[in-house]
Amino acid sequence: MEHMEIERKFKPGLLPPDLTSFPYHTIEQGYLCTSPVVRIRREDEEFILTYKGKGKMMREEYNLPLSREAYFHLLPKVDGYLVRKKRYRVPLENGLTAEVDLFEGELSGLVIIEVEFPDPETARSFSPPFWFGEDVTEDRRYHNSYLSKTGRVPE
């Protein structure tokens, strides 16, 4: 359940043309609080409460199970906008996976790529494939929690 999250975020450069042939999950998430992050997420038919401690590239994360009923009870308590996206999982080299989020609704048109790493060294030495664009790991405008506040694609 507890887990140290180590990830980097990127804007897309050139998307691989066959992205929609990869498997995807339908994600909907909302924030009860953003500092620390207390988030509810529905991923297909799985319902999760997530708590994230402070930090950008590395932070402590807890993912705790919710029932469907608990999820819908908590849903009206979220702040701002619900974030909706399709998450495509694209295999990379060395056993890594690119999670390519295609946002929907108010955030339609936004694409963010996330890669999670087993340790900080792998994260630092990661060489992004050609279809990745700008590294936005440190740019809070690309945090899902920030996007849930504005409901707008960053300019």
Added chain:
Amino acid sequence: MEHMEIERKFKPGLLPPDLTSFPYHTIEQGYLCTSPVVRIRREDEEFILTYKGKGKMMREEYNLPLSREAYFHLLPKVDGYLVRKKRYRVPLENGLTAEVDLFEGELSGLVIIEVEFPDPETARSFSPPFWFGEDVTEDRRYHNSYLSKTGRVPE
């Protein structure tokens, strides 16, 4: 942070006459959800988000830090009544501690004693002192989450 909670609850029989001479903490807590429990608690100047899995005597519990600001952000999201109490810590034999909760506000007059145990065997073999009354571990009317819904002392 993760912790398996093993506890028994009792109504008081005869309270030790000098209860107020023991140290106490001022607790205020509210529930965002009760199944599973997602609770915010203020204990003096400490602010905590708690998640509890299912179960009565034993259940998985996570206690995660909140800032004061996050606590007050989440406060309007709680359901029903805020539970307010003074918690006195009374030492028992064998290194155990009785947490004697004197409720306030709507629940004024209610007293519940909780004892937390290091393992199930100690919990089962526990012999309550003379000033403990009925064992209400299995009685959901004495759950704080239930009390937060009714805002009334059980009859």
